[in-house]
Amino acid sequence: MSPSTPTDDEDMAYRVAALPLEYGETRINQLFTRGYNRYVVDGEDQPEDLVNDVERFGTAAFKEQVRVDAAEEPFVDEPGTLAVLATLSAICVKENPKFEHASPRNIQVLYDIRELYVNNLASLMHAHGDGSLQQDIADVLYSKEPGEDGPHPGRVCTGITEMPEFGDGLYLEIPMAAASRKCLVREDESSTGNDDGGEILTRVKDNNLYVPVGDFDSKYRDYAERAFKKLLRVQEDGLSDDQLSWLTTNESAITERIDRFLETGHHERIWRNWDRGERTIRVLRRALSDAPDDVAQKGEFHTAKELYRAVTAYDAEDEWESSVTDWISSPSSLAKTLADHESHSAVTIDRDGRVNTYRIGRAGTGAEQIEVREIEDLFELPCMANMEERLHEKKPVRKDLYNFARMVMWLPQYQDSSLDEIVADLKDVFSRWPWYDEQETEYQVRYEFSNTIDGDTPLPMNCDNDDLQRYCIGQDQCPYSIWGSLPFPDEMYEQVEEESAGPAEQF
Amino acid sequence: MTWRQATREEIYAYYAEEFPRYLDDLPEFITATGPKQYAVAFRESHPVRKDEVPDKDFIRRDTWQTDASGDRTTPEFDDLEDVVEFIRHPARNDPLGRSKFALADPEVLEQPDPRPDAVYYALDHWERPWVLLVDIDAKEIARDRADEMVSTDLDDRGDDALLDAAGILDAAPEGYPYAFEDIDRAIEYGFEVRDIFEDDFDAEETMVVYSGQGVHVYLLDTDPAHRYDEQSREVLNDLLLETYDIPIDPVVTADRRRVARLPYSLHADVCSIVQPIESPAFDVRSATPEVIDE
Numbered sequence: 001m002s003p004s005t006p007t008d009d010e011d012m013a014y015r016v017a018a019l020p021l022e023y024g025e026t027r028i029n030q031l032f033t034r035g036y037n038r039y040v041v042d043g044e045d046q047p048e049d050l051v052n053d054v055e056r057f058g059t060a061a062f063k064e065q066v067r068v069d070a071a072e073e074p075f076v077d078e079p080g081t082l083a084v085l086a087t088l089s090a091i092c093v094k095e096n097p098k099f100e101h102a103s104p105r106n107i108q109v110l111y112d113i114r115e116l117y118v119n120n121l122a123s124l125m126h127a128h129g130d131g132s133l134q135q136d137i138a139d140v141l142y143s144k145e146p147g148e149d150g151p152h153p154g155r156v157c158t159g160i161t162e163m164p165e166f167g168d169g170l171y172l173e174i175p176m177a178a179a180s181r182k183c184l185v186r187e188d189e190s191s192t193g194n195d196d197g198g199e200i201l202t203r204v205k206d207n208n209l210y211v212p213v214g215d216f217d218s219k220y221r222d223y224a225e226r227a228f229k230k231l232l233r234v235q236e237d238g239l240s241d242d243q244l245s246w247l248t249t250n251e252s253a254i255t256e257r258i259d260r261f262l263e264t265g266h267h268e269r270i271w272r273n274w275d276r277g278e279r280t281i282r283v284l285r286r287a288l289s290d291a292p293d294d295v296a297q298k299g300e301f302h303t304a305k306e307l308y309r310a311v312t313a314y315d316a317e318d319e320w321e322s323s324v325t326d327w328i329s330s331p332s333s334l335a336k337t338l339a340d341h342e343s344h345s346a347v348t349i350d351r352d353g354r355v356n357t358y359r360i361g362r363a364g365t366g367a368e369q370i371e372v373r374e375i376e377d378l379f380e381l382p383c384m385a386n387m388e389e390r391l392h393e394k395k396p397v398r399k400d401l402y403n404f405a406r407m408v409m410w411l412p413q414y415q416d417s418s419l420d421e422i423v424a425d426l427k428d429v430f431s432r433w434p435w436y437d438e439q440e441t442e443y444q445v446r447y448e449f450s451n452t453i454d455g456d457t458p459l460p461m462n463c464d465n466d467d468l469q470r471y472c473i474g475q476d477q478c479p480y481s482i483w484g485s486l487p488f489p490d491e492m493y494e495q496v497e498e499e500s501a502g503p504a505e506q507f
Numbered sequence: 508m509t510w511r512q513a514t515r516e517e518i519y520a521y522y523a524e525e526f527p528r529y530l531d532d533l534p535e536f537i538t539a540t541g542p543k544q545y546a547v548a549f550r551e552s553h554p555v556r557k558d559e560v561p562d563k564d565f566i567r568r569d570t571w572q573t574d575a576s577g578d579r580t581t582p583e584f585d586d587l588e589d590v591v592e593f594i595r596h597p598a599r600n601d602p603l604g605r606s607k608f609a610l611a612d613p614e615v616l617e618q619p620d621p622r623p624d625a626v627y628y629a630l631d632h633w634e635r636p637w638v639l640l641v642d643i644d645a646k647e648i649a650r651d652r653a654d655e656m657v658s659t660d661l662d663d664r665g666d667d668a669l670l671d672a673a674g675i676l677d678a679a680p681e682g683y684p685y686a687f688e689d690i691d692r693a694i695e696y697g698f699e700v701r702d703i704f705e706d707d708f709d710a711e712e713t714m715v716v717y718s719g720q721g722v723h724v725y726l727l728d729t730d731p732a733h734r735y736d737e738q739s740r741e742v743l744n745d746l747l748l749e750t751y752d753i754p755i756d757p758v759v760t761a762d763r764r765r766v767a768r769l770p771y772s773l774h775a776d777v778c779s780i781v782q783p784i785e786s787p788a789f790d791v792r793s794a795t796p797e798v799i800d801e
Contacts, residue, residue, distance in 0.1 A: 147736040148763065149636075154731075176708060177731060180738035184745055200749050207709040207732055209742070 006031040006080065014133050017079035018125060019140055020227045020234075028234045032087075034080030047250070050088075053081075055253035058089030061116040062109070062257055062269065063416065071119035079124060086117035086228070087235035088247060095248045096255055098262060108272045109258060118224040122217065131160050134216070138172050141219045142211070144180035152178040163210050166203045171210035185215040257418070268320045276327075277341035280334075283324040284360045287314035301350050301357035304335035370485045372411055375429045378404075381480050383463075383471040390471070395435045398444075399467040404429075405448035406460045410488050419449055459492065509799050510680035512550075513775040518622045520798040521773045522595045529771035530587050534714065534783070536635055536727070537628055537770065539584035540570050544629035546766045547597050550775070553621040557607035566610065567766070568593070568602045571633065579633060594626050594772075624775045627766035636734045640767050641700055641747065642759040644721040645693045649675050649685035651754055680777075683720075690720065690791055696753050697722030698787045703751055708733075708743075717784045717794060719774025723767060737761050 006013040007030040016023050016031045039050040060066045060075060069075075076082040093099065093109045104110055125133060138157035152175075159173040174183050187198030203210040239247070261269045268279075284307060288296050291310040296302050302310075308331040316322040328334045338358050342349055348359040370380050379385045387400060405426065408414055414422050423445050430441045451458070461468050462483045463475055475481070513521070536542075544567045552562035571579040583602040584590050593600045596613075598621055603609035613620040630638040650666060653673035670676050670684055678686035697715045704710040704726045712727040726733065735743065744757035759765050768774065768781045779794040 144736075144738045147738060149734065149736045152736075175732060176739050176742070177734050177736075178739075179735075179742040181741055181745070184742060200745065202746075204707045204746060204750070207707075 007034045007037070010079075011129065011133070013079045014125065014128055015136065017083055017121060018133060018137055018224075018227075020230050021223070022140060025234050025237070028083075028231060029238055031080050031083050032235060032238065035078070035082070035084030036080075038078070038081050047246075050084075051247070051250045053085055054088045054092065054247075055251055057085040057116070058092055058113065058251075058254035059257050059418070061089065061112040062261075067112065067116045067119055070116055071123055074124045074127070075116065075120050077124070079121065082117060082120055082124065083231055084235075086113055086120075087232050089113050089254060090232050091236060091239070091244070092248060092251045092254045093258070095244070096258055098258060102271075106272050108268070108270055111272065114225060114228045117228055118221055121224060122220065134160055137220060137223075138174075138216055141216065141223060142172070142174055142178075142180070142182050144178070144182065154178065158208070160213065163203070163205070165205075166210055170213040171203070172213060172216055174209045174211060176204075176207050176209060179209050182219075183209045183211050185211055253418075260419070268318065272320070276324075277337065279320060279324050280328065280337050281341065281347065281360065283314070283316070283321050283328075284311065286321070287311045288360060290314055301348075301359045303355050303357055304331040304338070307331070307358060307360070308334050370480065370487075372413075372487055375408055375411075375425060378407060378486075381482065381485065382473045382478055383468055383482075386471040386473070391433045391435075396433075401444055402448045402451075402458075403461050403468070405445055406458055407482075407486065409449065409457060410460050410486075410492050412487055412489055415489065419446070422449070460486075460488070509778045509795050510683070511778060513773060513778045513799060515619070515622045517778070517796075517799055518624075518773060518775055519595070521796050522591065522623070525796050525798055526594075526771060526773070527591060529780075529782075530591070532783075533587070533770055534725075534727075536632060536638065538634075539586050539590050540582045541632050541634045542570060542628040543631045543633060544569055544766065545584075545590060545593065545769075546627040546629070547594065547623045548625040548627070549597075549621045550624045551621070553598065554611040554616065555608055556605075556611050560608060563610070566597070566601075567629075594623055597621055597623065623772075626769045626772035628769050630765050630767055631763050635729050637763055638767075639726040639733075639735060639740065639743075640759060640765075641724040641726075641743075642718075642721065642756040643693045643696050643700070643724070643754065644718075644756055645685040645689040646720065647754050647756065648692050648696075648721075649689040652689065683777075685720065687791065693721040694784070694789055694791075695787045696755075697724050699751070700724040700747065700753055700755070703747070703753075714783050715785075716768075716770055716781060717779070717789060717791065718768050718781055719777050719779040719794075722784075737763065 004012045006016040006027055013031055013034050016027045020028055020031075036050075039046045039053075057076065066075065074082075076085055090110055090113045093107065093113065094104060099107055125137075135155075135157050138160070139155060143156050144152065154175065154177075156178045157172050157174055160170055161173055162169075163171045183202055185201045187201055201212050201215075258270060287310045288307075291313060296306050296310040308328065311325055311328050311334065314325060316325050328337070335356065335358070338347055338349065341347055350357045350359070370377060372378060379388050387403075391400070408422060408426060414425075423442055426445050427438060427441050430436050431438075460482065463472065463478075463481050468482075472478070546565065546567040548565045549563070552564040554562045568583065570583050572581040572583065574580050584593070589600075593602065598610040598613045601609040610621070630640055632638060649670060653666075653669045653675055656673045657669055666684065667676070675686050675689075676682065676684065678688075680687060694715075694717065701713045701715050701724055704713050704724070708726065710726045710728050710733065714725040714727060716723040716725070740761040741757075744755065744760050747753045747755050748757060759767075770781055770783060772781050773779070773796065774781055778796070778799050779791065780796055782794065
């Protein structure tokens with residue numbers, strides 16, 4: 001009997017997909033063959049299906065919720081397919097001309113694809129088999145370096161079992177003779193506030209260690225990150241130039257999404273470690289917005305110490321934010337960064353006093369805020385309400401259309417959406433007006449979206465725009481202002497500051 | 508009870524008269540050729556034959572000569588009597604013989620024949636796996652106790668100031684960096700560790716040895732499941748220290764090159780016989796040899 005291969009044996013496919021660092025290129029290529037076989041129907045290749053799935057996988061990886069959900073419910077239901085889709089998506093990203101000179105280590109999108117792969121694989125494995133795969137993996141994850149006595153002769157993990165006496169959940173059973181410090185799981189430092197190692201959660205019984213299975217999951221995640229790199233390398237080595245150019249020519253969705261993020265200023269979604277000064281200032285803004293008024297405020301002058309206090313109190317939301325807050329280690333390091341980025345339009349340093357003070361961003365506008373859940377909410381602005389009323393009677397002029405489109409494209413909930421989704425939602429709004437023609441509106445909206453200014457998304461109109469004057473109820477009458485009342489992201493205001501020579505308080 | 512250094516004469520008398528009586532009581536893995544080394548510490552350094560080599564106050568001697576690949580060839584000691592002779596007169600019976608690195612012959616020196624302040628054997632072993640020993644020292648327990656008793660601003664002033672402030676230096680035995688209660692506590696911990704070995708680590712063969720200023724706890728099972736290598740011993744150390752909260756010296760357990768005080772040897776700094784003990788109620792006063800003049 002010939003030995004089973006990942007191409008034709010599911011268990012073997014799981015083993016190679018889960019532990020690629022333990023296998024050679026031949027086995028990994030057999031795993032890919034299994035994945036590609038899914039796109040062969042009656043002996044015929046189905047390249048379009050493959051590209052569609054690669055695009056679906058690659059674009060889904062941008063969405064944090066999809067990545068998170070994949071850890072519970074597989075996004076792709078088969079290890080070979082998963083390996084193929086994840087590696088081909090990553091290759092599409094690496095081949096994007098925008099990344100021509102970039103190191104893969106700086107491309108956030110690749111990390112997102114890897115995360116989707118790792119989470120997906122973890123949930124697939126949970127659902128697969130009787131736990132023997134997990135035991136094989138545990139043997140790899142918890143094996144110790146060979147010592148003077150040679151390798152441990154038996155299995156490292158002798159079982160995965162419930163141990164009610166130690167609490168709920170599963171435990172990995174590891175004989176003391178096979179134990180190493182890898183098996184000592186500690187309570188999370190962040191939950192104990194203790195930085196010299198939390199309490200040991202690993203338990204002992206009958207000369208075995210019992211390691212909480214949660215540790216297996218996090219160790220496996222680390223392993224899988226390295227494993228993905230190997231899969232990617234084997235896939236890259238295996239693709240011919242023709243295959244590669246066929247793939248990149250036919251794929252467009254992933255490229256389009258990356259381009260859009262770049263156009264809309266979502267640097268953090270594309271780049272890891274993008275401009276340090278810019279990142280610091282963004283985090284400072286968010287920290288100041290979060291800080292109680294009596295601690296620090298945006299647009300006020302503060303000492304470095306006060307700003308530092310606001311940063312340390314700030315609960316970072318993203319990985320890039322945490323890296324910034326970790327990196328600001330003291331008031332003096334913060335002061336130094338701000339001095340280094342004094343030319344940034346959002347930073348003003350006052351050196352007249354006894355100690356330097358720093359102002360970040362702009363003063364509040366006092367405008368009433370509008371919560372925008374759907375596009376219709378924009379009609380809460382009196383000018384937009386006037387426009388809505390007028391459009392029932394007259395066809396729009398082009399300024400009206402692009403005013404609308406630009407406002408929408410800057411709304412936070414549309415920043416991650418595909419153009420198709422935005423167009424669909426806008427058509428839904430426009431269909432209320434009598435002159436509505438589906439084809440025409442679609443064309444016009446798409447035209448506005450393709451109309452960038454040197455690659456930057458055009459700013460939404462503000463209240464001082466002449467074309468808006470015909471709908472305006474008078475700025476002194478109005479409790480709102482377009483730029484002050486709508487929940488535009490910081491990126492938009494940064495663009496305002498970059499483009500505007502005037503004082504930041506203009507609105 | 509005598510809590511002082513033994514004199515040269517007392518040490519010699521102990522190894523000449525009293526120690527040989529205990530040879531039959533030694534744990535069975537302690538033979539002339541089992542432990543990879545025996546070692547002796549001197550109170551004063553003794554010269555070696557080669558001139559440029561510094562005087563030695565601690566010497567290790569292999570129990571076997573070995574070939575280039577490290578395999579045993581010729582034993583250095585025929586039986587334990589030979590080991591006793593080496594302990595009694597280390598310079599005269601140095602297994603290194605006439606090597607330039609052997610101890611200088613006392614007959615050609617004005618300095619007297621060196622006497623062992625302490626006698627050790629290697630935990631690494633030719634005939635069984637590396638012996639597992641946990642060391643619990645009264646000095647550590649006393650220092651922890653002082654840490655808790657005394658305010659932290661004394662931290663920078665060194666151990667002696669801390670122990671003095673806690674009254675430990677003045678407590679019996681006076682002048683030693685621990686009190687008798689710390690030794691008693693070490694013994695209690697020793698039996699706790701033995702229970703842990705037996706209950707949680709499935710050990711059948713254990714031993715608690717009074718070491719003079721603390722205890723050594725042994726896990727002696729040799730089956731594959733108990734062949735703990737250095738990495739397993741590090742885990743054991745961490746568990747004993749953190750999960751079981753026992754103040755052990757973790758370095759000893761996980762260091763294959765360690766030597767341990769030979770059971771029934773004399774701890775000459777405190778005039779106590781190192782010995783296996785059966786219960787936490789062991790009275791350290793009973794460990795003084797007969798040869799010591801109280």
